[in-house]
Amino acid sequence: MEDNTTSTTTVEVTLSTSSTLEKDEWSDKVNNHSVSRSDLNSVIMDYLVREGFKEAALSFQKETGIQSGLDDSLMESQIQIRSAIETGEVQKAVETLNDLDLVILDTNPDLFFHLQLQQLLEYIRQGNVDEALAYAQSELSARGEENSKFLEELESALALLAYDDPIKSPFAYLLQHSQRLKVVSELNSAILSNQGKEEVSRLSVLMKLVLWAQSNLEKKGANFPKLTSICSSTLTHPQ
Numbered sequence: 001m002e003d004n005t006t007s008t009t010t011v012e013v014t015l016s017t018s019s020t021l022e023k024d025e026w027s028d029k030v031n032n033h034s035v036s037r038s039d040l041n042s043v044i045m046d047y048l049v050r051e052g053f054k055e056a057a058l059s060f061q062k063e064t065g066i067q068s069g070l071d072d073s074l075m076e077s078q079i080q081i082r083s084a085i086e087t088g089e090v091q092k093a094v095e096t097l098n099d100l101d102l103v104i105l106d107t108n109p110d111l112f113f114h115l116q117l118q119q120l121l122e123y124i125r126q127g128n129v130d131e132a133l134a135y136a137q138s139e140l141s142a143r144g145e146e147n148s149k150f151l152e153e154l155e156s157a158l159a160l161l162a163y164d165d166p167i168k169s170p171f172a173y174l175l176q177h178s179q180r181l182k183v184v185s186e187l188n189s190a191i192l193s194n195q196g197k198e199e200v201s202r203l204s205v206l207m208k209l210v211l212w213a214q215s216n217l218e219k220k221g222a223n224f225p226k227l228t229s230i231c232s233s234t235l236t237h238p239q
Contacts, residue, residue, distance in 0.1 A: 026224060026225045038066070041064045042066060042202075043201075043206065045057060045066050046202045046203065048068075049068055050198075051078075052082050052188060054076070074100075077099070078191065081093045081096050081187055082184050082188075085180050088122040088180075090115055090118050090119040093187070097187065097191075104190050113140075117140065117154065118179070119135065120132055120139075120140060120154075120157055120158075121174055124157070124175070125166075214226055225238065
């Protein structure tokens, strides 16, 4: 994708220690600050392309006129990998990844482990206990012994087997769709890095900046409308 640099835009909100910024005042400050449509479109397109949403990117390009800079071959591989992971076909995703670049898994041990862990989770999701235990023993146990972080993640996954209904266990989050998407995101970052592209979308960077700014304001004792859910854009207002 071409480097459509987004200009830095700052909303200046001055808060003294223990001060409170009410909802209306906060809204006025935000609404009175202008952000160009082209900057917003650039951020959105960057996200769509990096995450492999080809059809959405092409549709957005047609709607806005902003160029997507799509690498068709790369994006097709991303789409196939995303589809495979989202449907629980981890081995198919690995094969597609190796067809794209054999080096990626060799140079990303964390990614390789997380793909193996996802395969284990798919066995557990399907209720294939024997396959899950055999796979954990043959493919994951040795890696867990070598890396304490891997071991902790492996133990959390295997803990699902202790429950008659894993979905109702404290580790049920590992069986949610969001876990698959987490692996997809990690895969995309590795693919882009190996292609010499930025690993993280500008939208992700901006969201992290928002959370960082909120954290700093809270440390200073400020009371202000907080973004409590990025997914739903939910704000919690001062009491």
